[in-house]
Amino acid sequence: MSQKEIRIGMIGYQFMGKMHSHAYRDFPFYFDTEVKPVLQAIAGRNEAAVKAAAEKMGWASYETDWRRLIERDDIDVIDISTPNHTHAEIALAAAEAGKHIIIEKPLSLTVEEAERMLEAVKKNKVIHMICHNYRFSPAVQYAKKLIDEGRLGKLYHIRANYLQDYIVDPDFPLVWRLQKDVSGSGSLGDIGAHSIDLARFLVGEFKELVSIMETFIKERPIASLQGGLSATADTSQKGEVTVDDAALFLARFDNGVLGTFEATRFAQGNRNKNKFEINGEKGSIRWDMENMNNLEVYLADDEPGLQGFRLINCTEEHHPYAGAYWPAGHIIGYEHTFINLIHDFLEAVAAGTQPKPDFEDGLKNQKVLAAVEESARLKSWVSL
Template sequence: MAKQLNIGIVGYKFMGRAHSNAWKKAPLFFDVPSQPVLKVACGRHQASLQEFAQKWGWEETETDWKKMIARPDIDIVDVALPQNLHYEVAMAAARAGKHIFCEKPLAMNSRQAEEMLRVCEENHVTHYLNHNYRRLPAVLLAKKMIETGKLGRLFHWRCAYQQDWIVDPNFPLTWQLRKETAQAGPQWDLNSHAVDLAHFLIGDIDTVSALTTNFVTERPLADESTSGNLTAETLGDQKGPVTVEDAALMLVQFQNGAVGSFEATRFATGKKNGLTFEIYGSKGSVKFDLERMNELQYYSLNDEAGEQGFRTIQATDPTHAYMQGWWPPGHIIGYEHTFVHAVVDFLWAIDGNKPIEPNFSDGLRILTVLEAGLESAATGQRVKLN
């Protein structure tokens, strides 16, 4: 029987559910070196926390995360919280020698990220940052094509992450719309995913030019007990200022000479979670759409003249990353499976005492780019990264 690793999760709403499902499913579909045990669920509101724990199979509950981290029987701390709470929880977990599975974006700023990385390294804990889209088979196919030279020299990266959940001006002022709890708007939340994919597929970014804007400047105050969800309720007629941007656009130059664009917005009417990227090279191109996440579009200049065109590759065959653990060819997987893949890789990283990517070092690199974008938008100047 595999050894056990006890997990303590902090946070039990959207990401708490996604993470719980992944911890439960990983050993059912994949070979893992350790059996994850859902030991303790931690949150502020005991009644809803207890309901969550019973539903997902967490053995115990705790309303004080410091007590949970201090327990000697907790091996892994799962940080499924808003980003303003990542720093304090992750720092305490690292100092206690706990391995850390953390949601994105990593922190509120690069200074926090630097310290989080340093303390994790000093205490020799495995640290993982959950940019889960890296673990889509179609994205990994694009990575393989780039590494094997199928696209040739890379020229262009074009990425858009578009949602529409705050188009209604009466949508309440949830934590995602306040600087003190979110740091920034889609530049932080959505472009963190986009920049991670760009780093993964294209390389490091050299310069950034950006603009941001607001379409709605004040909103009804939110009921904090429901503001972790996109169906949050208002407290009445009282309103407060929106202190983060509604949309952000960046133009970048990569260190390898490629150029790129990023669009992140919560005002793309009709787009629920539309993440797309396009990569154009000297020998071919690829296109990806999260809303068709099992597919990769591929164009090759090596095809015969008159037969060239974008073809659809279904990344569902067992030859594609992770698919050997799931269903027969042609049977698609979904959003939740990326979390399972992350858990599997995380458990193997702990077992082998090896790093996993993306980690807090990657998170720091991402935040450096996002901060440069906000600086550029504020000053109107192009920013060169150190």
Template sequence: MNHGNKKQVRVGMVGYKFMGKVHSHAYRDVPFYFEPEAVPVLQAIAGRNEAELKQTAAKLGWLSCETDWRRLIERDDIDLIDIVAPNHLHAEIAIAAAEGGKHILCEKPLAMTLEQAYRMRDAAKKSGVVHMLSHNYRFAPAVQYAKQLIASGRLGRIYHLRATYLQDWLIDPRYPMEWRLQKELTGSGVLGDIGSHIIDLARFLVGGISEVVGRMDTIVKRRPLPGQPMSEEPDRAPMGDVTVDDACSFLATFENGATGVFEATRFAGGNRVGNRFEINGEKGSVRWDMENMNHLQVYFVDDEPGLQGFRTILCTEAQHPFAGNYWPSGHIIGYEHTFINLVSELMNGIARGDSPQPNFDDGVANQEVLAAVEKSVITKKWETVGK
């Protein structure tokens, strides 16, 4: 594809599984839908399994491979380091990338700990590189439109937010151990994995969170080690301890006085991506559900009696954020387009030299909430965020 004289951003990606596939697709498609100020080039991908890596690189369109992520940072033909590796690698890679003068896109959560998050943010700012955090759900047109309604005052003073992220993929106790279930590799369990998404959405839509009180539960405490067949009697297989939370809930107070109720779990049967929020204000309310991501439900208190109730807005009009770059009205978009929208902002940010939101500042703010929730579980009392 001919991109004329536009700046090229040569990407080096660390990791290549689920998120690697999603990010690769976004890089390839962003010039098709948008006119970004810079265009990505799939320069190199890094991973440990060389045979699998080469196969994946060929399928996804990457030009070269490296079996050591450090080589990506050493290479002069890489401008952006994209981190889709497990959480325990985020800080080391991001700090090395910043010190090497590379722009950074990092998967969520930003870090394993708040201390790591501070170091990552400080390294990125000190080096002056562009940094962004991959909280893709912000970039659904319906979520962006909800933000516009709130920011414009259409809902008035915000009273409260209810947010959930419900999954069910761990209900079977025979499901084997993986890195997301081990504290030394992931930091926290469902709280950091999917709870971080609804925290980021809440901060984006309603504002900063000042205090929290939470509860965390590990429902299945031991699981078969990886590589074991799915046995009807899992206790007979070699077992490992689950060292993170399976379910988490917490209450929150926002800096503007609004209250929040949050729940994240992997044990909510029938929910695949139950990422949902409802926000209530003095003049109206909005609801959103990721499993029906193109719709935003909107209610205004001053609607005439007899017609009051939630209306459903299909956010595919050209007037809706990002939607005009895709198809004619009513032709819906999907999960992958949230990443394309995010990458379009990242490319523009790199061209301009600024870090689009959500960036590492947002990652730190989210991490402060995660840390406060974890602390409150231990102290069994309300904890101030950021202290």
């Protein structure tokens, strides 16, 4: 099999950088492919740390300036795994340099930035993708298949919750995710963005919504050291939390579906409870990321006495992506959602096609995020 090398340059090397590195390395192991990802270089500001990360994760070289990474002619793809406030500047530069782009969510800080980013990738004819990895769980893909086949009939409801608890402690440090100028929003953009993307993927486009948002802890100790989702606090001084701790909203979709959404990082006992339920005229489906291999399915035409939610373990070759891994019942994990995503992205780069979700999806998601914030500020319904 002749192989097509695709040379990757990644900016950022913490939580998502580690996940993306793993996906690049493992994707050819599981999938029959002619694509060969080459881990060419990563970039980060701390030379000692980025050098150590490059050695540990298998990157051939490193840079301490992301601009230098983009300038290199031995790189085809720029992977942006940095804090949200850097996304637009890096993506615009990468597009102008003719590099294909894969970027972590949310796409940007604002709708205006997202519009410029989408315009840039289109103008420069580069392939682009946004990392909403939960779309790539085999169970979610199978849910999409059932919906598209009409197995649920006309859809009525979606209710989605994304619940975490890692910042409940008021002494948890003021990390970048709690600062609006860096993150754009709090639980809304950090985790609620995933629920929004899943809703658009499975149900359709948002029409209008009404929301409430709350910041429970107004001040926190300054973060003296942070990496991934962990941090160390400097208890001698505090700073203001400028984002939401929780965001809840009701929505109506273009097709008449009603939605309820909740995103919070103050739900004790929920480490990463990303879940949804969709109800239609012929049945319902449920999914929970903490049991990501399983899809619960209820079909109303089952005979009386047998009706009820059945548990489908989506690990068989009949389920999207699952056939690339293990025999039925041998479950996969969180990291495999990224492997599936990277598979679709690199195959698209090799073929010159455009994968989904892309920057257009990112812009649409960004408009929903902005509408949630506007509705909370105005205390009224907002149309999209």
